[in-house]
Amino acid sequence: MDEKKLLSIHKKYLKVKPKVLRGITRSMYDFARYIVDTNKYIPKCEICISIGQTLLPKYKETIEAVFKAPLINRYVSTECGDVASQCKKQEGLHYVPTLYYIEILDSILNQVSEGKIGELYITILNSRYFPLIRYKTNDFAIYSSVIKGHSLTLKEQEDIKKRLCDLFKYNMNIKIITVKKINAQPNDKMLHIISKV
Amino acid sequence: MITRLYTPLNYIKRYLKGETLKTKYFKYLKSIQYLPLEELINLQKEELFYLLKYFFDNIEAYKKYKDTIKLDKDTIFEAIKKIPPLAKNDIINNTNNYINHHLKSPIKYKTGGTSSNNVVIYKDVSEELMSSEEYFNYMNDIYSEKTRLILARSQQTYYYDSKTDPETTFKPFKKTIFMM
Numbered sequence: 095m096d097e098k099k100l101l102s103i104h105k106k107y108l109k110v111k112p113k114v115l116r117g118i119t120r121s122m123y124d125f126a127r128y129i130v131d132t133n134k135y136i137p138k139c140e141i142c143i144s145i146g147q148t149l150l151p152k153y154k155e156t157i158e159a160v161f162k163a164p165l166i167n168r169y170v171s172t173e174c175g176d177v178a179s180q181c182k183k184q185e186g187l188h189y190v191p192t193l194y195y196i197e198i199l200d201s202i203l204n205q206v207s208e209g210k211i212g213e214l215y216i217t218i219l220n221s222r223y224f225p226l227i228r229y230k231t232n233d234f235a236i237y238s239s240v241i242k243g244h245s246l247t248l249k250e251q252e253d254i255k256k257r258l259c260d261l262f263k264y265n266m267n268i269k270i271i272t273v274k275k276i277n278a279q280p281n282d283k284m285l286h287i288i289s290k291v
Numbered sequence: 292m293i294t295r296l297y298t299p300l301n302y303i304k305r306y307l308k309g310e311t312l313k314t315k316y317f318k319y320l321k322s323i324q325y326l327p328l329e330e331l332i333n334l335q336k337e338e339l340f341y342l343l344k345y346f347f348d349n350i351e352a353y354k355k356y357k358d359t360i361k362l363d364k365d366t367i368f369e370a371i372k373k374i375p376p377l378a379k380n381d382i383i384n385n386t387n388n389y390i391n392h393h394l395k396s397p398i399k400y401k402t403g404g405t406s407s408n409n410v411v412i413y414k415d416v417s418e419e420l421m422s423s424e425e426y427f428n429y430m431n432d433i434y435s436e437k438t439r440l441i442l443a444r445s446q447q448t449y450y451y452d453s454k455t456d457p458e459t460t461f462k463p464f465k466k467t468i469f470m471m
Contacts, residue, residue, distance in 0.1 A: 114433050140432075141431055141432070141433060143431075143433075166431055168427065171402070172400050172401070172402040172412075173400070173402060173410065173412050175422055175423070175424070176422060176423050176424040176427055177423075179423075179427035179430065179431075180431075181430040181431060182430065182431055182432070188427075188430070189423070190320060190423040190426065191331050191332065191334065191335040192320075192323070192331070192334050192335060192338055193338075193421065193422075193423050194423075195335060195338075195339055195371070199376075203372075203376065215376055217339065217342070217371065218418075219335070219338040219339060219342050220338075220342075220417070220418050220421045221342070221414070221415075221418055222345065222391060222394060222415045222417060222418065223390065223391045223394045223397045223413050223414060223415035223418070224389055224390060224391065224397070224412050224413040224414065224415075225342075225346045225350050225352075225353065225377075225389060225391075226377060226412070227342075227343070227346065227353070227371070227374055227377055228371065228374055228375070228376040228377055229376070229377045230376045230377065230378045230379070232379075
C-alpha cells in the first residue's frame, strides 16, 4: 500500500473508530507501521483479526502495540471460508468438525506422524454445488495428538502460518518454525497448522 | 414493498427476542459446542458420509467412485482416503466436471492467486448460511453490532456478515479499504 492509501485508511479509521479491525495480515502490519513511522494518533480498538497470510511474531507485536488490542489469528481462504480461529485464550486455533474434515498428509498421502510437517488437505462438509473433497490448500501443518477441551471443536491448531508463496514477496529468507507442543493426552487428536518465516 | 417491510420487522422481532443477527446454524453450533470428542467425531462422520454419497450421485468427476468405494458411516475415514486429492489445477482444467448441475444460482468466488493460479469456485447459497465465522466471532465477543474496519488487498474477495442478517450486503472490494 502506498502512503496515499494509508493516509486515506487513517482518515477513515478516525471517522469510524472501529471496535473490530479485521484484515489481511500484511495490510494491517503496513498500516500499523505507518502509524508508528508518522507518529499519528490512533484510537484503540477492542480486537484485531488477522487473516489470509502468515502472522509473524513481529507483525503481531506491532499490530497489538499500535491498536492496543489483542490480535486474533484466523485461518481463512477464499475457497474454504473461515476454517479455523483462535479464541480469546490465544492458545491455538479451533475449527468446526461438522463443517470441515482436515487431513495433514505427507508426499505419498499418508497421515504424518506426531510432530511431523505435512500438507494440509481440507474437505468442506457443507458444500453442495462445487465439491472440495481433500482439497490441497498448498499450506503446511504439523500433526500433534494434543487436545484442550474448552471450545467447540476440541481440535486445536496452535499456530497458523500459511502460504509459502506469500512470503517470497516480502522475505526471501524462509525457514520453518518448530511449533511448541502443549502437554499431550493419549487418544486425543489435535491439529497444529504451522507455517514458515 | 413486502421485502422493504419484512426486513426491518424481522430485525425488530429478533431484537425484541434478544437474538439479533444470529443465524440458525450459529445456534446449532452453540448447542453442540461442549459435546464430547467422540460425539463430535460421530457428527463429522455422518456429515462426511452424506457428503460423499451426494457427490457420488451428482458430480460427474466423482460418479466413477460410486461402484468402487463402499460408503459406510463407521469406515468413512478409510473410504475418503481412496479419493485422490483435488489440486487447484484439476479445478482449472475441468471446472465443468466438478459442478453440480442440479443446483442453480451459485455464488462465484475467485481466489487471489497468491499461492498458485487464480481458481474460480462456486458455492451454493445454503453453504453461505452455514459458516463458522459467526461462531468464531462469538468466541471472541464480536457481535455484528460492533463497527468493523476491514483492510484487504484482494479485489476478488467478497465480504459480508451473514446472509440472514437484515443489513447483509454483498459488495466486492473495489478499493483497498472497505467499511461496514
